[in-house]
Amino acid sequence: MTVMDQRGAYRPSPPPAWQPRTDPAPLLPDPEPYRVLGTEAAGQADPELLRTLYAHLVRGRRYNTQATALTKQGRLAVYPSSTGQEACEVAAALALKEQDWLFPSYRDTLAVVARGVDPVQALTLLRGDWHTGYDPREHRVAPLCTPLATQLPHAVGLAHAARLKGDDVVALAMVGDGGTSEGDFHEALNFAAVWQAPVVFLVQNNGFAISVPLAKQTAAPSLAHKAVGYGMPGRLVDGNDAAAVHEVLTEAVRHARAGGGPTLVEAITYRVDAHTNADDATRYRENAEVETWREHDPILLLERELTARGLIDEDGMRAAREDAEAMAADLRARMHQDPVLDPMDLFDHVYAEPTPQLREERAQLRAELEAEAEAGPAPRPEGALR
Amino acid sequence: MSTVAVRPATMAQALTRALRDAMAADDSVHVLGEDVGALGGVFRVTDGLAEEFGEDRCTDTPLAEAGILGTAVGMAMYGLRPVVEMQFDAFAYPAFEQLVSHVSRMRNRTRGAMPLPLTVRVPYGGGIGGVEHHSDSSEAYYMATPGLHVVTPATVADAYGLLRAAIASDDPVVFLEPKRLYWSKDSWNPEDPAPVEPIGRAVVRRSGRSATLITYGPSVAVCMEAAEAARAEGWDLEVVDLRSLVPFDDETVCASVRRTGRAVVVHESGSFGGPGGEIAARVTERCFHHLEAPVLRVAGFDVPYPPPMLERHHLPGVDRILDAVGRLQWEAES
8 A cells, every 4th residue: 555545535646747738839929019000900999999098098198297297396206107108007907807906016007097096096105105005905906016026926826816716807917127037027927827827917128127228138039938938828019009908918818817827918118208207318228219219109109090090080189188187187286285194104004913012112102292292393403314 | 431542743743733723714724835735745744735625725836935925925915814835944035025025014015904814834943954054043034024923833732822823813924833843742632622822922931030041942942951950050940932033022021030130042043133132132121120140142153054963063052051041140340
């Protein structure tokens, strides 16, 4: 009797002789990024979808310019603009169903807002009054993630858990080109493929990881090619073509929902603004390059298509701009109100029950605040530390 | 009535039973890690769980610690209670970013909206003749990370009770398992009702009046032995087993030191920047007027964990503890 026999009913399946699980060819991305706008495929696109994408793009661009202005006014600590990348942001949010989850990185505020999160709450992290301004479960949006690629395994685990529970949930995780060099990117893709988890990975390849260009980031033919090594399909798409990104992501989400497992989508786009307001992009790239990409602007591409096909007129475009302007005005007004912070919040959410050590520190701060309140605002000596 | 003697359980068996009982009581408890399935873990702590609960509840993962902990974060975000196994102390380092940047902070980051009820089991410490990267005591790193609970059992009953409490906790718990006690047995009978008490209470393992040995995990047994040996020297030593490093039980520790007036902190991990420094400072701040001597530390040397043939010189043993106890007859230099 073998040890396994003694154990009863449980039998591990015999290890299969090693063989390639799949013919890699169908997993390989097409050599050219997939496009819809300006091609024959555009004729198949749903006019209503194109108009919705357009409205979101215009809104997204305005959000980016407004948030950038808020950094100059000192209302935001930092803002990583996604100007030029709005098509990826919008498509990410619109490709998901209500029950699905989005795992954004710090540059993906537009996707978070397009998912229904209040624009002010989406900026909480960047404003600096707390780390996350919204309840992740309410909108099924994970907190904006600052470390690179570390949210990808979370997406895999959540999707895996949902499937174990029998729930119809897909997770879409967003990462930049720099993030694909991180170990967590590799581990997340590997786990997702082994578990056949219902996950879609969207790489926004915007050309630079702060200042480091893609050529110094990877030697792969494309980032989408990385999928093949994990045993999942890789898809390459024009990241400024909102209709194409939406179609590819929707198909990847459908594939995951149907039990087909994960997909890696690389969207080729460009970060028109600097990395953040703290970055000087002129040190690592030529203005001529930026101008070239401005001609391939996601709003321009879609506007051309809509106009050529008579799906929008000047009134329609003005309506989209006015809607975006109203959103920006509301955002501006609300962001100009000073947030009311409760310092005692520092201790309230470290553990379910504060440790005795935290209770002591809490009492210390409480006493400091009471002393401050009693003394009133003290004049600070010239040159004092603030 | 015939009585059949029940063989006392080992610590590893108590841990297995804790996992099994937790999984049976709550469908959301999932075990995952490298080798936890068919093999039952390299220390057999997950033995039989895949068989009993299926591979969806006890899952062999790819070999990737960041991936194991990172996916567990996502599982916990969806409402499961993952219990992950890091096979050996030093193998947990690749998962450190997930632990520090996400596991410890998710509750805080989301203002309490998204707690992460997950347990990270880490076999730790030396004394089993392990080669490099198999004997580290990394508790200071975990202690220094706000948002984590850090617990470690020294007895078989505590192994059961504390692991049940860790899994039931709505906060992440780093559960440090002293490897060299895996095969230890004590009076705990696996048929007995097992106590599960909240995390955060130290316990006096041995009462004494002359000095307090403050210790935890693998060093508790060594301190008990030292306390017996010290009787010959006329020392009546009290031994406090911390059981929980975070939260820290100042109350029990300080009550003991106020009674005895003298204290030695004993642990395997290095002394510089180690847990003993924190504990000595806390005791000094709270019990200064009761102290007859400085709080001393007996720890591993501040060297990378040595190769097995040298580890006996590194680990705090009875003699080193007794030597420190002798130094508690301290007289201030004039």
